[in-house]
Amino acid sequence: MALILNPGAYQKFIRPFLFLLPPETAQSLAEQALKFAPLWEALSFGLDYNHPALRTDLAGIALRNPVGLAAGYDKNFEVLPSLTSLGFGYVTGGTVTRDVRPGNPQPRVLRYQADESLVNAYGFPSKGLDHAVTELEASLPNTMAPVVASVSGLDIQEIVTCHHGIEPYVSAVEVNISSPNTAGLRIFHDVNVLTDLLNGLNECRRKPLFVKMPPFPSSTRTGDGADARALILRLATLCAELGVDALTVANTQPIQDARLAVGSGGLSGKLVYHAMLRMVSELRTAVGDSVAINAVGGIFSGRDAFEALSAGADTVQILTSLIYRGPGVVRSINKELSHIMELKGLKSVSEIRQTS
Numbered sequence: 001m002a003l004i005l006n007p008g009a010y011q012k013f014i015r016p017f018l019f020l021l022p023p024e025t026a027q028s029l030a031e032q033a034l035k036f037a038p039l040w041e042a043l044s045f046g047l048d049y050n051h052p053a054l055r056t057d058l059a060g061i062a063l064r065n066p067v068g069l070a071a072g073y074d075k076n077f078e079v080l081p082s083l084t085s086l087g088f089g090y091v092t093g094g095t096v097t098r099d100v101r102p103g104n105p106q107p108r109v110l111r112y113q114a115d116e117s118l119v120n121a122y123g124f125p126s127k128g129l130d131h132a133v134t135e136l137e138a139s140l141p142n143t144m145a146p147v148v149a150s151v152s153g154l155d156i157q158e159i160v161t162c163h164h165g166i167e168p169y170v171s172a173v174e175v176n177i178s179s180p181n182t183a184g185l186r187i188f189h190d191v192n193v194l195t196d197l198l199n200g201l202n203e204c205r206r207k208p209l210f211v212k213m214p215p216f217p218s219s220t221r222t223g224d225g226a227d228a229r230a231l232i233l234r235l236a237t238l239c240a241e242l243g244v245d246a247l248t249v250a251n252t253q254p255i256q257d258a259r260l261a262v263g264s265g266g267l268s269g270k271l272v273y274h275a276m277l278r279m280v281s282e283l284r285t286a287v288g289d290s291v292a293i294n295a296v297g298g299i300f301s302g303r304d305a306f307e308a309l310s311a312g313a314d315t316v317q318i319l320t321s322l323i324y325r326g327p328g329v330v331r332s333i334n335k336e337l338s339h340i341m342e343l344k345g346l347k348s349v350s351e352i353r354q355t356s
Contacts (some may be wrong), residue, residue: 004326047087051334058292058314060169067315077132147171155289248317252268272297300325306352320334
């Protein structure tokens with residue numbers, strides 16, 4: 001049990017075995033383990049860290065803590081009960097597409113182990129909307145935290161259909177307009193197209209809507225980089241103007257790597273952490289307090305989470321740290337975060353940003 005609950009023990013005894021395997025093979029093995037839901041329910045008492053100061057709110061959704069799971073881990077909502085047993089404040093499943101998609105050819109995931117980072121070029125492999133709904137209907141009675149669904153598609157109608165089909169089963173929907181691994185998504189970086197998409201979603205939506213933003217370019221010194229940064233800030237303010245409830249900041253950073261079948265992918269983990277902090281701060285300035293911000297990118301510790309919240313985030317999301325540190329990382333982050341808050345005399349998560 002200690003090997004699962006303690007991140008240090010996981011890194012020493014379990015991760016070396018998993019990292020002997022190709023990344024997707026290791027992920028499949030982890031997913032098989034997570035399908036034993038009664039085991040994880042039994043372990044939940046040791047994985048949760050319940051502290052009153054951590055209780056918070058995201059777009060009206062009550063959370064036991066501000067640490068969420070980012071989209072991309074449970075792509076088809078097949079292990080939700082187990083993931084919600086790990087102590088998360090909320091869990092994001094998907095990304096779901098309307099139709100079945102194979103994603104990009106393999107190899108499509110790489111580890112940058114020395115930097116505790118990953119590169120993925122999945123390209124939205126999905127078993128489709130109908131499968132996701134079936135899994136949600138079966139899983140929701142056994143979940144221990146709010147569930148957010150990530151959806152996407154290559155045109156407005158596909159995304160609207162996917163959103164409307166899955167919204168009744170989740171607490172909120174996160175629309176991914178920014179995966180660097182999926183050809184065609186850049187169309188939604190056009191202000192007019194994004195306007196049409198958000199208007200289409202607003203016509204019928206009943207629950208909070210999140211938008212997952214593209215990252216700032218790795219360099220803004222050139223004219224192209226500065227223009228791209230300005231466009232992203234404009235997209236963020238447009239989301240605020242059209243009633244989006246939260247921005248997830250940000251998607252993976254585009255990177256070239258010839259070892260991937262498609263030659264490029266999205267970088268996540270510690271290598272993007274400082275860029276994420278800067279972007280959270282700038283987007284918070286741009287949108288004011290009208291929109292919540294979910295910070296995602298390289299958060300491994302309570303100190304990391306505190307810095308992201310101080311920069312302007314309302315919650316944080318993790319994924320790469322779960323792979324590198326194991327299931328106990330959620331408790332570890334929450335425990336350290338609560339201790340930092342106690343030392344600073346902060347009684348709620350919302351006070352972190354107010355005092356920064």
